[in-house]
Amino acid sequence: MKTTSSQLKVLAIDIGGSHVKATVLDKNGQMLSDYIKTDTPSPANPESVMKAIKELTKELTYDRVSVGFPGYVRDGVVGTAPNLDNKAWAGYDFASKLSEELKVPAKVVNDADMQGLGIASGKGLELVITLGTGLGSALLLDGVLLPHLEMAHHPITKTKDYDQYMGDRELEKIGKKKWNQRMERVFQVLKTVFNYDHLYIGGGNSRLLTMKLDDNMTVVSNKDGIKGGARLWTNEAKTKSSKK
Numbered sequence: 001m002k003t004t005s006s007q008l009k010v011l012a013i014d015i016g017g018s019h020v021k022a023t024v025l026d027k028n029g030q031m032l033s034d035y036i037k038t039d040t041p042s043p044a045n046p047e048s049v050m051k052a053i054k055e056l057t058k059e060l061t062y063d064r065v066s067v068g069f070p071g072y073v074r075d076g077v078v079g080t081a082p083n084l085d086n087k088a089w090a091g092y093d094f095a096s097k098l099s100e101e102l103k104v105p106a107k108v109v110n111d112a113d114m115q116g117l118g119i120a121s122g123k124g125l126e127l128v129i130t131l132g133t134g135l136g137s138a139l140l141l142d143g144v145l146l147p148h149l150e151m152a153h154h155p156i157t158k159t160k161d162y163d164q165y166m167g168d169r170e171l172e173k174i175g176k177k178k179w180n181q182r183m184e185r186v187f188q189v190l191k192t193v194f195n196y197d198h199l200y201i202g203g204g205n206s207r208l209l210t211m212k213l214d215d216n217m218t219v220v221s222n223k224d225g226i227k228g229g230a231r232l233w234t235n236e237a238k239t240k241s242s243k244k
Helices: 046-056 094-102 111-119 162-166 168-174 176-194 204-208 228-234 236-242
Strands: 010-015 019-025 036-039 064-069 106-110 125-131 135-141 198-202 217-219
Touching: 010 111, 010 228, 019 046, 036 046, 046 094, 064 094, 064 111, 064 228, 094 106, 106 111, 106 228, 111 125, 111 135, 111 198, 111 228, 125 176, 125 204, 135 162, 162 168, 162 176, 168 176, 168 204, 176 198, 176 204
Parallel strands: 010 064, 064 106, 125 198, 198 217
Antiparallel strands: 010 019, 019 036, 125 135
């Protein structure tokens, strides 16, 4: 039987360098099941991640799947996965394989893109960043996703890109105080480069920010962003521009 939008149940999965998280959403992005997670396997190649997803979600019922993936994705095919097993993922048609394994249609987009769809208000130029293993980013104009820029790999110093400058490994190395000083520089760069109407800050390390944020800067939770998994299916006309 064909599923209507009012009946839609979307399995939304967020794959990170540390955890794989999932929930089931209705068409409005409201959670129909508890937010569950498991450790990201090591090595994090396609086979081990697929096994982790199937084990994590085996008790859930759904008719669509949306995945936020930590890397460059185009039409459901992975280009890069710098915080997973990068070489193993290159050229992997993750969306098709998920659909085959889980027996329902599946979509895969960059993780920050999915968060952006769930978080953004749809008014003006909005930038979403996630602070975790590395830096995730999404840019939206009036609610429409713009092509993912992989900002994480753009140099911010002579020797470091954003991931190397403020990602998890560097945070552990330099400590929270110096990390916050670096984040102040990052925010100033983003403000100057993008001239955004609003900046949303997510990811596990956002909770460590200690500086006063501007009025048009908001810290959000992963649960706020995961509703983007529903919008991938209910707002398809807008998300076409997110294809990388």
